[in-house]
Amino acid sequence: MTDIPLTAADRRSARSELGRRRMTAFLFVAPLLLFLLFTFAAPIGTMLVRGFYHPTVSTLIPDSLKALKAWDRTGLPPAETQAIFAADLKRLADERLSGKMAEELNRVVPGSSSLVKSTARKIARAEDSEIAASGAALLAAADEKWTDPEVWRGIITSGNTFTADYFLTAMDLERSPAGGIMPRDGARIYVDLFIKTLKMALIITIATLILGYPLAHYLATAPAKTANLLMVFVLLPFWTSLLVRTTAWIALLQTNGVVNSFLMGAGITRSPFEMLYTEFSTIVAMTHILLPFMILPLYSVMKGIDPSYMRAALSMGARPLPAFFRVYLPMTLPGLSAGALLVFIISVGYYITPALVGGTKGQMISNIIAFHMQQSNNWELAAALGTMLLVVILLLYWVYDRFVGAGNIKFG
Amino acid sequence: MPLDRSDVFLRFDNVKKSYDQKTLVVKDFSLDVAEGEFLTLLGPSGSGKSTVLMMLAGFESVTSGDISISGKSITRTAPYKRNIGMVFQNYALFPHMTIAENLAYPLQVRKMTRSDIQDRVGEYLNLVELHGFRGRYPGQLSGGQRQRVALARALIFEPSLILMDEPLGALDKKLREQMQYEITRLHEKLGFTVVYVTHDQTEALSMSTRIAVFNDGVVQQCAPPAELYEKPSNAFVADFIGENNFVNGHVDTIADGMAKITLPEGGTITAVAAHGLAANTRCRISVRPEKLYMQDDRGAHDNQVSVRHVTHYYVGDFIRYYFKLQGGGDINIKFLNDSAAPDLKEGDIASLVWFAKDCIAFPA
Ligand SMILES: Nc1ncnc2c1ncn2[C@@H]1O[C@H](COP(=O)(O)OP(=O)(O)O)[C@@H](O)[C@H]1O
Ligand SMILES: [Mg+2]
Numbered sequence: 010m011t012d013i014p015l016t017a018a019d020r021r022s023a024r025s026e027l028g029r030r031r032m033t034a035f036l037f038v039a040p041l042l043l044f045l046l047f048t049f050a051a052p053i054g055t056m057l058v059r060g061f062y063h064p065t066v067s068t069l070i071p072d073s074l075k076a077l078k079a080w081d082r083t084g085l086p087p088a089e090t091q092a093i094f095a096a097d098l099k100r101l102a103d104e105r106l107s108g109k110m111a112e113e114l115n116r117v118v119p120g121s122s123s124l125v126k127s128t129a130r131k132i133a134r135a136e137d138s139e140i141a142a143s144g145a146a147l148l149a150a151a152d153e154k155w156t157d158p159e160v161w162r163g164i165i166t167s168g169n170t171f172t173a174d175y176f177l178t179a180m181d182l183e184r185s186p187a188g189g190i191m192p193r194d195g196a197r198i199y200v201d202l203f204i205k206t207l208k209m210a211l212i213i214t215i216a217t218l219i220l221g222y223p224l225a226h227y228l229a230t231a232p233a234k235t236a237n238l239l240m241v242f243v244l245l246p247f248w249t250s251l252l253v254r255t256t257a258w259i260a261l262l263q264t265n266g267v268v269n270s271f272l273m274g275a276g277i278t279r280s281p282f283e284m285l286y287t288e289f290s291t292i293v294a295m296t297h298i299l300l301p302f303m304i305l306p307l308y309s310v311m312k313g314i315d316p317s318y319m320r321a322a323l324s325m326g327a328r329p330l331p332a333f334f335r336v337y338l339p340m341t342l343p344g345l346s347a348g349a350l351l352v353f354i355i356s357v358g359y360y361i362t363p364a365l366v367g368g369t370k371g372q373m374i375s376n377i378i379a380f381h382m383q384q385s386n387n388w389e390l391a392a393a394l395g396t397m398l399l400v401v402i403l404l405l406y407w408v409y410d411r412f413v414g415a416g417n418i419k420f421g
Numbered sequence: 422m423p424l425d426r427s428d429v430f431l432r433f434d435n436v437k438k439s440y441d442q443k444t445l446v447v448k449d450f451s452l453d454v455a456e457g458e459f460l461t462l463l464g465p466s467g468s469g470k471s472t473v474l475m476m477l478a479g480f481e482s483v484t485s486g487d488i489s490i491s492g493k494s495i496t497r498t499a500p501y502k503r504n505i506g507m508v509f510q511n512y513a514l515f516p517h518m519t520i521a522e523n524l525a526y527p528l529q530v531r532k533m534t535r536s537d538i539q540d541r542v543g544e545y546l547n548l549v550e551l552h553g554f555r556g557r558y559p560g561q562l563s564g565g566q567r568q569r570v571a572l573a574r575a576l577i578f579e580p581s582l583i584l585m586d587e588p589l590g591a592l593d594k595k596l597r598e599q600m601q602y603e604i605t606r607l608h609e610k611l612g613f614t615v616v617y618v619t620h621d622q623t624e625a626l627s628m629s630t631r632i633a634v635f636n637d638g639v640v641q642q643c644a645p646p647a648e649l650y651e652k653p654s655n656a657f658v659a660d661f662i663g664e665n666n667f668v669n670g671h672v673d674t675i676a677d678g679m680a681k682i683t684l685p686e687g688g689t690i691t692a693v694a695a696h697g698l699a700a701n702t703r704c705r706i707s708v709r710p711e712k713l714y715m716q717d718d719r720g721a722h723d724n725q726v727s728v729r730h731v732t733h734y735y736v737g738d739f740i741r742y743y744f745k746l747q748g749g750g751d752i753n754i755k756f757l758n759d760s761a762a763p764d765l766k767e768g769d770i771a772s773l774v775w776f777a778k779d780c781i782a783f784p785a
Contacts, residue, residue, distance in 0.1 A: 320478070321513035321515075322526070323500040323501045324503075324507040325530060326527055331530070340517065
């Protein structure tokens with residue numbers, strides 16, 4: 010076929026037709042796009058920013074921070090600068106914001122909380138003119154810690170609008186007095202929890218795979234009537250509330266629960282097993298809940314594999330098991346990787362089930378994130394942990410794409 | 422054409438198959454196949470051809486009866502121990518393996534050395550004229566090329582028996598004819614035994630050494646193509662193979678295998694008496710459209726009827742005329758498109774003639 014050149018008028022009409030089609034297509038997706046922007050993109054963006062962005066101190070003592078910028082950070086800041094800080098402190102005390110300042114500085118210079126609070130109380134009694142004239146002396150008189158340059162450097166650090174400190178905390182690191190980075194004192198909390206979360210997600214993925222693969226195969230090859238009935242059982246978990254299913258596990262696994270009563274009744278054990286509020290209970294309950302996510306993609310891929318492939322392999326003399334590994338398994342890889350990826354990613358970020366049946370031992374990273382948001386009120390740390398979770402998942406996806414190829418995934 | 426006992430390579434002995442324990446899909450299937458034969462199972466869709474093949478390959482159990490190869494029963498042998506090559510309608514090439522890997526697979530399973538595998542794969546790629554394609558994946562080949570790879574893969578481990586279940590069903594007409602030739606060529610060259618399944622009679626007639634016409638789970642007739650076409654043993658075969666006109670009649674006498682028959686309108690004709698035909702009964706006479714002539718182009722003939730022209734169609738290489746017999750009943754003839762084709766109008770009366778040996782009378 011040779012190309013016949015279009016006339017200018019033809020080309021114009023073809024172009025306007027194309028433009029109209031694009032416009033219509035855009036109008037179709039616009040509502041969803043808008044919805045996603047407000048409910049998905051914006052919140053995630055806020056979370057990403059919040060982990061770094063921390064403007065509290067810079068709004069509390071803007072004048073002091075501006076003055077401290079001129080200081081060379083050796084010895085003590087100039088007396089005028091100290092006086093400006095003293096004035097800021099008096100204003101904070103008047104506005105009842107000194108507690109907030111104390112909390113912020115304490116995070117950078119441990120033990121400085123009472124220093125800020127008591128000094129603010131004393132300074133509040135002084136006259137403005139007195140502070141302007143001899144602010145530095147007043148501070149030194151209130152507490153001799155103000156003659157320690159470390160405290161002043163801490164104020165500058167706490168005044169940074171952008172900080173990596175929450176990410177350091179999230180990775181169990183902290184700043185050394187010399188300004189470097191070093192492991193935080195005490196037990197590692199977050200890194201261990203990340204590792205534990207990934208390990209549990211891996212176990213859950215493998216468990217759903219072991220349970221789901223044979224079933225999906227059976228569903229895909231069984232006569233339509235049997236397959237449809239069994240499919241209802243597979244989908245049944247989707248039709249019952251997550252909370253109901255999770256509480257059912259509590260009833261099963263608790264010390265006086267169904268499983269223990271059975272084991273003791275059958276004489277298998279004398280004292281009940283501690284199953285609830287452990288890693289084990291989280292894994293069991295989540296395997297149950299996430300099983301359909303493994304079965305459905307597997308089923309849809311297996312459904313499309315003609316039995317003739319395995320038959321061909323057998324006719325060529327391959328035994329059933331080797332034929333399965335060499336022929337059938339590779340053909341199911343798209344469904345297998347889709348299912349595994351789905352289950353793994355969902356379980357890494359799972360919250361409700363570990364919260365209800367996991368107790369402290371079965372906790373996962375999302376439970377700690379929720380804790381920082383709801384109880385310790387440290388949204389910045391929660392945001393940093395959440396960002397790291399997102400990065401870990403994207404990293405895993407990247408690795409997967411590198412080695413298996415994301416184009417291989419088939420969700421249905 | 423029953424075979425000598427000593428010639429039998431593959432034998433089906435009263436094989437029956439039921440999927441649901443209620444109805445028999447294959448009823449009493451018995452057939453002997455000699456070494457090197459190209460035997461085709463031909464029958465309408467749903468007649469149980471694939472089921473027979475699946476039992477032979479070992480993918481379906483045999484409900485009763487026995488299948489044996491070289492005198493040894495294989496009824497209970499696992500499929501992977503039967504050493505039977507198979508070509509599937511969808512080719513069943515492993516999509517994640519290259520052409521060379523596909524061909525190498527049965528050899529790897531047999532633990533051949535790498536260099537032997539290399540050589541053999543090359544040899545068979547040459548055989549099906551696909552040497553340049555060893556590194557490609559099945560998805561990158563055309564239908565005909567995939568078919569050839571599937572063929573080579575079924576042959577490469579040198580099984581004594583090759584099964585093919587409608588292997589050309591997915592190809593267009595041109596390619597199908599080409600592949601028919603290809604398969605026949607390989608069969609003649611390598612001398613393996615083939616059991617071939619198709620519902621396409623042209624394919625069956627042009628490729629097979631023998632054809633078993635299969636219907637309702639029973640073999641209706643098993644014979645070489647020409648015999649099947651010229652001497653169908655019952656009305657189903659006469660109707661199923663090629664085209665046929667069927668006319669009702671009454672048998673007056675039978676002598677020397679020839680029957681004298683009275684037609685409803687009164688005329689008498691002579692026909693070959695099929696097995697089981699008795700005098701003084703009703704019968705169905707079959708005569709093929711290409712064996713009928715109009716009066717004026719053949720002098721010598723045995724039978725003649727007078728007919729009324731209904732319509733005719735121009736087909737290309739021939740013209741088909743439709744007539745009505747005076748006593749009812751339709752009849753059509755094929756007239757070669759060689760400029761002598763008569764120009765008939767609706768209602769014109771013509772006279773059709775044919776030889777007694779070209780028509781068969783079956784019991785009605
Ligand atoms: N796996 C099966 N289970 C139940 N019935 C089957 C199965 N395979 C084939 N049949 C039935 O057996 C009959 C013969 O089928 P088949 O051997 O495939 O015929 P063909 O190959 O001649 O078209 C059909 O009626 C079909 O519905
Ligand atoms: Mg079939």
